[in-house]
Amino acid sequence: MVLTLYGYPISTCSKRVAVVLHEKQVPFKFVTIDLATGEQKAPVHLEKHPFGETPYIVDDDGFVLYESRAIARYIEEKYAGQGTTLIPRDLKAKGLFEQAVSIETANFDPYASKAAQEKISKPAMTGLAPDEAYFESQIKELAKNLDVYDKILSKQKYLAGDEITLADLFHLPYAEALPYTGTKVIEERPNVARWLSDLRARPSWQAVKDGVSGTA
Ligand SMILES: N[C@@H](CCC(=O)N[C@@H](CS)C(=O)NCC(=O)O)C(=O)O
Incomplete structure (x- = not known):
């Protein structure tokens, strides 16, 4: 299993996470949630993101996380030795x-x-x-x-x-x-x-x- 990013292709918050996945060289699947039709409010997505927004991730072990900046920090720390270092250690x-x-x-x-x-x-x-x-x-x-x-x-x-x-x-x-x-x-x-x-x-x-x- 690989990390899956749930979001909307042109949404700013989905891009905020995706740019970090690219910097960290983390392969990911992308699943579109259609914001134009309000799909983010469907029960299946509210279960993962209770505020009914995008993006959220489901990691390779099933761990779920939402909020673009929190996801970015999680990816940086999980893949600390890979790709660009994006949080200083000093x-x-x-x-x-x-x-x-x-x-x-x-x-x-x-x-x-x-x-x-x-x-x-x-x-x-x-x-x-x-x-x-x-x-x-x-x-x-x-x-x-x-x-x-x-x-x-x-x-x-x-x-x-x-x-x-x-x-x-x-x-x-x-x-x-x-x-x-x-x-x-x-x-x-x-x-x-x-x-x-x-x-x-x-x-x-x-x-x-x-x-x-x-x-x-
Ligand atoms: N602070 C959140 C903001 C999430 C957010 O506002 N997402 C927008 C897309 S950029 C969204 O899903 N809007 C649809 C809605 O609120 O129903 C984050 O950074 O992830």
Whole structure:
């Protein structure tokens, strides 16, 4: 048996897990849960993910885990000696990694995800026009935070130092989506732009950015 990732090919959270599986060179099966028809709320999936969301994994021994960032950490620790090292082992480097993870969750994801959902997912899923004022309010907050990112990234290659970590990869799904909203918050900040262009060029991201598929 191999690890199975249950998700939706173009969903940001499924891509967040898949990019890590590629970095760690872990073969996986991919099972599509059709978000467009609400399949994630079917009892068979609620049994595994009680919040009725995607993604979740069923590991080769039957172990079930949901929440994309928790899955990413589990994969990194299970396959610590394989592929790219994505969580530092040294105490202080690990502290800086945890700091970077918190920055992504507190200062990037809430604004980037709401902006992308308003401008891209809402019209695509409901046919409703985006609320431009709401979109702009999210971009304004994000821009303030990205100014700080730009300073941090003027001194180091990645968010936790000079080595790539999960904290960097966690940004990729919404960083990829943002330019499609028409915003220039990334390209207007040279160090942020350099950092993301480096991450987006990685073979792991190239393999999943247009849609996740299994490798086993
Ligand atoms: N914090 C969760 C978020 C999960 C989530 O929002 N998943 C979305 C796809 S990106 C989903 O399944 N939406 C369908 C729904 O909520 O019904 C994670 O990172 O895994």
